[in-house]
Amino acid sequence: MSKRYSIVIFTIVAALVLQIMPMPIQADLYRPDWVLLVLAYWTMALPNRVNVGVAFLCGLAMDILLGTALGVHSFALSVSVYVLAANYQRLRNYSVWQQAIVIALLGALYHLVLFWLQHLLTSIYFQFDYLWPVLSSMLIWPWVFWLLRRTRRRFKVS
Amino acid sequence: MQTIFTRGPSLNNRLTLALVLSVGLILVDHKLNGFDAARVYLNSFMSPLQYVANLPSTMLNWSAERVTSQQQLISENEYLSEQMLLMSEQLQRFQMLKTENQRLRALLDAPIRENIRKKVAQLMAVDNNPFSHQVVINRGASDDVYVSQPVLDESGIVGQVMEVGSTTSRVLLLTDVTHALPVRSGRNGIQFIVVGSGALDELYVEHVAHSVDIQVGDMLFSSGLGNVFPEGYPVAQVSSVTRDESRPFAVIIATPMAKLDRLKHLMLLWSDKEAVGDE
Numbered sequence: 001m002s003k004r005y006s007i008v009i010f011t012i013v014a015a016l017v018l019q020i021m022p023m024p025i026q027a028d029l030y031r032p033d034w035v036l037l038v039l040a041y042w043t044m045a046l047p048n049r050v051n052v053g054v055a056f057l058c059g060l061a062m063d064i065l066l067g068t069a070l071g072v073h074s075f076a077l078s079v080s081v082y083v084l085a086a087n088y089q090r091l092r093n094y095s096v097w098q099q100a101i102v103i104a105l106l107g108a109l110y111h112l113v114l115f116w117l118q119h120l121l122t123s124i125y126f127q128f129d130y131l132w133p134v135l136s137s138m139l140i141w142p143w144v145f146w147l148l149r150r151t152r153r154r155f156k157v158s
Numbered sequence: 159m160q161t162i163f164t165r166g167p168s169l170n171n172r173l174t175l176a177l178v179l180s181v182g183l184i185l186v187d188h189k190l191n192g193f194d195a196a197r198v199y200l201n202s203f204m205s206p207l208q209y210v211a212n213l214p215s216t217m218l219n220w221s222a223e224r225v226t227s228q229q230q231l232i233s234e235n236e237y238l239s240e241q242m243l244l245m246s247e248q249l250q251r252f253q254m255l256k257t258e259n260q261r262l263r264a265l266l267d268a269p270i271r272e273n274i275r276k277k278v279a280q281l282m283a284v285d286n287n288p289f290s291h292q293v294v295i296n297r298g299a300s301d302d303v304y305v306s307q308p309v310l311d312e313s314g315i316v317g318q319v320m321e322v323g324s325t326t327s328r329v330l331l332l333t334d335v336t337h338a339l340p341v342r343s344g345r346n347g348i349q350f351i352v353v354g355s356g357a358l359d360e361l362y363v364e365h366v367a368h369s370v371d372i373q374v375g376d377m378l379f380s381s382g383l384g385n386v387f388p389e390g391y392p393v394a395q396v397s398s399v400t401r402d403e404s405r406p407f408a409v410i411i412a413t414p415m416a417k418l419d420r421l422k423h424l425m426l427l428w429s430d431k432e433a434v435g436d437e
Contacts, residue, residue: 013207016207017207017210017211020211020283020285021211021212021214021215022211022215022282028284051172052169052172052173053172055176056180060183061207064197064200064201064203064204065204066285066287067287067290067292067320068287068289069183069184069187069188070183070184070186070193071180071181071183071184071187072180072184074176074179074180074183075180075181075184078173078176078177079173079177082172082173086169115289117184118290121184121188124335124356125356127288129288130288
């Protein structure tokens with residue numbers, strides 16, 4: 001059983017690495033929210049195992065890795081994952097592109113919560129550039145979904 | 159098998175708990191700086207991930223170095239030896255000036271400036287957090303890096319160390335909106351405060367009255383006030399001056415000297431605490 005969990009942990013760690021991987025400045029703006037995507041998949045697939053608690057811990061890891069005040073990313077991720085975990089039964093029945101739209105809305109929520117929290121801490125102004133990852137996350141969701149479902153079935157994680 | 163006993167707290171309770179914890183963490187971390195000591199351990203704990211994330215670019219750099227042609231190496235070598243000749247000529251004059259300056263300072267009873275200890279660091283990661291300008295470098299507590307240590311590149315001041323891990327540390331760039339640094343104009347010695355704008359190629363010179371003598375092209379050097387940055391390193395060049403009388407202060411924009419968008423090798427400086435205390 002612990003071996004199956006390690007697959008979940010492995011995918012989350014891979015998402016964290018992708019999230020902090022150095023990229024050229026032009027591409028950096030469009031970096032999808034890998035951690036949110038992977039957490040979203042596992043929350044829909046195993047809502048009893050992966051939900052707000054795991055999201056909170058991932059958020060803490062991101063805060064340390066990205067150098068934000070501890071708690072900022074954990075707040076935003078917990079809220080986003082809560083929305084998914086509360087509605088997982090409905091979301092599972094959606095087609096992949098419908099899910100992608102839901103993910104986009106969720107990504108927008110995530111980024112707005114992040115912006116709002118950091119706005120309270122420092123004086124930053126909103127730019128629409130901050131929302132590009134919403135679009136890229138939406139476009140990449142079907143492939144993430146497919147890859148993670150294959151992984152889950154192959155290693156029989158349940 | 160899901161029973162009511164294995165399920166734990168309900169989803170709503172979990173969310174409430176997570177949010178209360180997050181807000182508590184934000185308050186303690188940001189407002190009270192309660193995690194300064196723990197950050198070292200947290201950063202060291204997470205630094206393997208930084209190294210893994212850095213692998214592809216390290217490998218690309220490595221393979222790029224493997225495939226450089228002999229022609230390129232020769233031309234680079236020529237350029238570098240030419241540079242070195244120019245530099246050593248300047249250094250000879252500098253040695254003379256330095257001893258002369260020290261003699262004069264001794265005559266004036268001013269404290270003699272010590273040589274500053276320095277170490278070269280390499281850039282590991284640029285943070286993709288759009289709200290803050292930070293980079294990660296490959297030196298940490300094991301190299302005696304300390305918080306608020308000045309960081310330079312070959313053309314000017316880059317920023318200061320913000321968090322230290324055991325083998326990595328995080329540098330706040332001087333263009334970050336939360337960063338400010340005291341400078342002095344190279345032309346006439348007037349003191350200013352340079353504040354980050356949030357854009358990598360812009361700095362604001364704040365609270366400058368309309369009558370102050372500042373022009374486009376003025377060089378701004380660190381003034382050493384504030385005891386963070388040593389005196390005399392180039393910081394920025396004034397790029398625009400707008401004197402709108404309807405505003406309380408002139409709007410002055412400066413361009414940082416350091417090439418913040420193409421950092422690679424950085425230099426860490428160790429300030430001499432005793433010398434600072436004397437001044």
